[in-house]
Amino acid sequence: MKVLHIYRTCYPETKGGLEQAIRYICKGSSEQGISNTILTLGAENREYDFEGSRIIVVKKDWELSSNGFSFKLIKRFRELSRSHDIIHYQYPWPTGDLLSLFAHKRPSLVSYQSDIVKQKVLKRIYQPLEQFFLSRVDRIVASSPQYASTSKNLIKHSDRVDVIPLAVDESTYPKVDDDKLAAWKAEVGQGFFLFVGVLRYYKGLQYLLEAAKKNGLPVVIAGDGPERERLEGYITANKLTNIKMVGFISEEDKVALHTLSKAFIFPSHLRSEAFGISLVEAQMFGKPIISADINTGSSYVNINGETGITVPPADSQALADAMNSLNNAQDKAISYGINARQRYETEFTNERYAESYIELYKQLIAN
Structure with a gap:
């Protein structure tokens, strides 16, 4: 069976959460005999093999609102669609x-992966194409039951919606040596609340800064993005020495920070955060989670009172109280962390993820 994957970028071209999701589908299904090709856009034309998949990069001609395009992409796509059994958008x-x-x-x-939330004007222009596309595909996969039941698009096409939660592949994460751990411990300490991700408007990080200002607990924010300057300005203006922003980090650095942390904190407050793959990473590392309940995939991953604490979105006081709760009850934090690891092993392994997609591929071929 040959599957053609289509997206604007992919791993290892870029290394965001969705790129990882595509990577894990391809890696897991390739190990089960599926032949995967990823067609994407980039700075130049090139082709190469990665983790058992063929990656074809077509040079991008222009971009509007993060939506790249190339006329050569149409020709290349038509050729590839002819030679593949399934097209996965x-x-x-x-x-x-x-x-x-x-x-x-x-x-x-x-x-x-997500409703379009921010680009409301462009969404109105794009909507006829969007609805035509969604009406023509054979199946639509939501990443959580919560998103399937709350997205207007998914409700409209509910008779063709399947739910396959995202996953991470533990085997792809590096081991960390003692020197790396010691270096990070010297820089940021240990027992802190950790956030890892791109610093975007919907991540709710302003509420995390306000919470840390209220309770004085140590916070480490790892990542870069358009909100970084504003966040650093708030930290400086309020002289918050308990918050450390460490910028973009490597995979090895990420493992080290998770190892040293007390808990993972995820204050995303808008539906643009459809799942939050970093939550699954935290559970893989056996960490309790504090997250905002926004009725998307993040609410599916973190179960309040079992794997961590959920709070109302955009509520800095609730975040501060939840941080205090975990900080003052070590037994509770440890119990949540154990449950988090068990939930990862049950729900979010790459084996489960790949098998779910392979089964769906087989159904599509059979039908």
């Missing part, structure tokens, strides 16, 4: 919706 990516108009008739599915 990712939403949202309007260019992918457009490409579907040029596909040879093949079974198709789309992994629905």
Whole structure:
């Protein structure tokens, strides 16, 4: 079986959460005999093999609101759609919706990652293409039951929606030596509340800073992004010495910080945060989680009172209280961490993830 994956980027071209999700689908299914090709955009034309998959990069001509395009992409896509058995799209990516108009008739599915929340004007222009695309694919995959039941798009097409939660592959994470741990311990200490991710508007980090200002507990924020300057300005203006922003980090650094941390904190407060793969990473490391309950995949991963604490979104006082609760009850934090690791092993391993997609691929071929 040959599967063609379509998205604007992929791992290792870039290394975000969705890129990892595509990576793990391909890696896990390749190990089970599926032949995967990823068609994507980039700075130059090139092709190479990675973890058993063929990656084809087409040079991007232009980009509008993070939506890249290339005229050569249409020709390359049509050629590849002819030689593959299944076409696997990712939403949202309007260019992918457009490409579907040029596909040879093949079974198709789309992994629905998030509603479009911020670009409201462009969404109105794009909506006819979006709805035409969603009505034509054979199956739509939501990443959590919560998102499937609350997204207007998914409710509209509920008769074709499957739920396959995201996952991470523990075998791809590096081991950390004692020197690396000692270096990070000297820089940020240990027993802190950790956030890892891109610093975007929907991550709710302003509420985390306000919470840390209230309770004085140590926080480490790892990552870079458009909100960094504003966050650093708040820290400086309020002289918050308990918060350390360490910028973009390597995978080895991430493992070290998780090892040294007390808990993982995830204050995303808008539906743009459809799942939060970093939550699954935290559970893999056996860490209790504090997260905002926004009725998306993040609410599926972190179970209040079992794997951590959930709080109302955009509520800095609730965040501060939850941090105090974990800080003052070590037994509770340890228990949540044990439960978190068990939930990872049950729900979020790459074996489970890949097998779920392989089964769906087989159903599409059979039908």
